[in-house]
Amino acid sequence: xxxxxxxxxxxxxxxxxxxxxxxxxxxxxxxxxxxxxxxxxxxxxxxxxxxxxxxxxxxxxxxxxxxxx
Numbered sequence: 001x002x003x004x005x006x007x008x009x010x011x012x013x014x015x016x017x018x019x020x021x022x023x024x025x026x027x028x029x030x031x032x033x034x035x036x037x038x039x040x041x042x043x044x045x046x047x048x049x050x051x052x053x054x055x056x057x058x059x060x061x062x063x064x065x066x067x068x069x
Contacts, residue, residue, distance in 0.1 A: 004033060004035050004041055005033075006069075007041065007066060007069045008033040008041070010065075010069050011062060011065040011066055011069060012024075012028065012029075014065055015028060015058065015061065015062060015065060016028070018061065019057070019058060019061075023053075023057070023058075026050075026053075027045070027050045027053045027054055027057075027058070028054065028058065030045070030046045030050065031043050031044060031045045031046065031050065031054070032044045041066055043062070
């Protein structure tokens, strides 16, 4: 497992426990983590609605988790 995959796996597990299975399954689970040209983790959502939901409800916590890992 690559380092970004490990980080995402651990962050996702923690996030699922914090926000609950329903929101996680609807908005986070269908998303994918990619590494951009600068080596930064980027969450790619399947829809604009999911992107907006993540920005409003989970992005701050996701960033905290990613930075902590």
